[in-house]
Amino acid sequence: MGSTMEGTLSTALFGSGVAVRGVLFDIDDTLVDLEYSMTTALRDVSEHLLPGLDAAGWEKFGRIFTHETTHFYDRYLAGELTFNEQRLLRGRAALGHFGVELGEGEESHAWLSEYARLQPSYVRAFDDVVPVLDALDAAGIPYGAVSNNVHDYQRVKLDSAGLSRISVLVGTDSVGVPKPDPAIYLEGVRLLGTRPEETLYVGDNRLLDADGATAAGLRGVWLNRVGETAEGFSGREIDSLARLLEQERV
Template structure:
């Protein structure tokens, strides 16, 4: 589908073009692990911080440390979701994740207790220094902008923090950024999705939502009436991209085969969504 759009849905327009692609006037994205490669940043910051917390960790070898970094980024015990639910502060969820990792690695005595200065302040500086967009993101978003379609972000973190993050990685031009605090509820609640569409001035049925979480992004967008697009960059990755890399959910291997077979989004009827391996696939709909 080609042409320029002013961000407002056009009554009477067809629901899809002859190729089967959905008709759309704007797009909302999840931020972490959809546009921003947060897990890579977290793993790098974790490795540097755990080595400062426990200098003896190097004796374990590279394998255990790498596995601990992956689990920390995935937040396998769900502490980030407790933060989203208001049960923990942001600092508390970070310290809880660090404690899980240190104990899992077998840190002795006091070294198994996370140092707050290291894990809250210094870790934050480190992870920010590693924030990067996925390689294709900037070019694809520019192409979406060139088509006249508005772009926004809907995220399960506070708006101010995520606006700062977006600006730091070159996405400060995105005006519509909806956080769980400003929407009044986190994804998968309908409120943040509807707030995003209101910001874009698009109808829900003609707005794409692209995210990496089946639970928070795909199910939430579908329930709110948007067109859900599931971003699965690594078929071997079991993380369910729920904010700060939180939660786990099995991902089958078919995604890798699908992405090799086609660069266009693939319909997943059993999940009620489209599936892509990178944002490059969206070019087929421009």
């Protein structure tokens, strides 16, 4: 593509005229609406255990699983639990809040297997993703994804969401460390063929994505879709990926 298109988009991406040669994205709740897929599948596999639960109850159930039990996922990243073990512990915690005990053995296996089968079918990309990827393609700017999950699982997730065009993908098993270890971001940079200082990293987690990538030498951007407040954050913050394509005015 022509240098004019690339230069114009680079200026829009940074709003400062600094050249952008590559863009890396987080995946979950950045490119794909993981929370929707998780909570929808959770309700499907748990309704028979929680008959009559109202909308507020299902919202609480989903919030426990997706937000209030992430310490189990942290233990998985630390190698203390398998992926299925952390998932099952999170499910048990959510069900336990409503007085339901998920039994050992076949009952747990059936719940876990059905959730694993259904959850990928609900994975979808956010509406602002494809326009950004189209613009990057048109400008000849390479892009990829760096995730705090294993490569093959995230590959299926991207493909299920219609994002197979994202060919560069780094998972925790690709380098043996999770974010915010600099090595995982830098592996993405290496695969893009860019330099850290000219590579944008965009993600929904302020600490792991914006701060972690910046500490690794990339230009971190916090995608704050939900309007979370963060005292003292001085980096770049956007509420939609579409903001990456907007020319900033001073």
